[in-house]
Amino acid sequence: MLYVHDIWVNWFEGEENGYNVCQFHEWRKDDSIELLDQIPVVHVEEDLYDYIENNMQDIPKPLLEQVYQRAYLKKHHKRIPLDYAFVVTDGAHALVVDTLGYDIPVRKSRLIPRQERLVLDLVKQKEPLTYSFKRPKRTKEHHLLSLEPVYMVGLTRKERQLKHLLMLMIDQLNQSQRIDELRYWLTEWKPEWYENIQDITFDQGYDLLLSEVKVGWSAKHEELCEKMAKGQPFFERLWEMEQRKKNVLKGS
16 A cells, blocks of 8 residues: 655545646635645546546445555644545546545545655556446536536636636526516626517526526626625625635645
8 A cells, every 4th residue: 555644635525526626726825724644545547536536426445445544634743543535546646535434535635736746656657456336327417506627627716616606696597587687687798689688588598698608707707796796695795705715825
């Protein structure tokens, strides 16, 4: 069993999409950073790595048994064992996983660049271990609140958070089924469509708005997100919180 020591982790809990497990350069001052004294490294094939990174499904039992209580958290000068925590790598990428005692990857973290290079060097000349696991019968289903990576990859952490907030509000718009409100926001997005917007049905308008705003991120997106959040305390609070947060770079 291979190990790495003194590993900094920034846990993202319950994330089924790897794009929401932030890279080191997007870590923030108010994130909860922990120090792992020791953690095993498991070199797996690419499809299992992708399965763990982009799902919340059962991890193969033999893998879990192999890493049981081999990782330790360093806290107040004490070594606290973690039941099922490990670094998983396919030889090109690496991810830290902690199941919190369950069979699924409940918490995930990226590594700081120096430590990721160390992991990749450790497995460079080694063959990946093969584990059988239940591959999904169909392609993973994405939806409004869990967008396909193509719509999120390349955005900054702030942009991804604001885009998720915008999707939450568009979902609420869909739940309300208010055609007047939908037409208002469509006009805010594209004033030049005003005349055509007055004749469309709710479903047509909703599909049009969604197809427009889910692509990319721009100042126009941010402006629409701010306007839609205004006057709605919960969404407004999320908007304001995201505006205050800043990324912080530490030594890598």
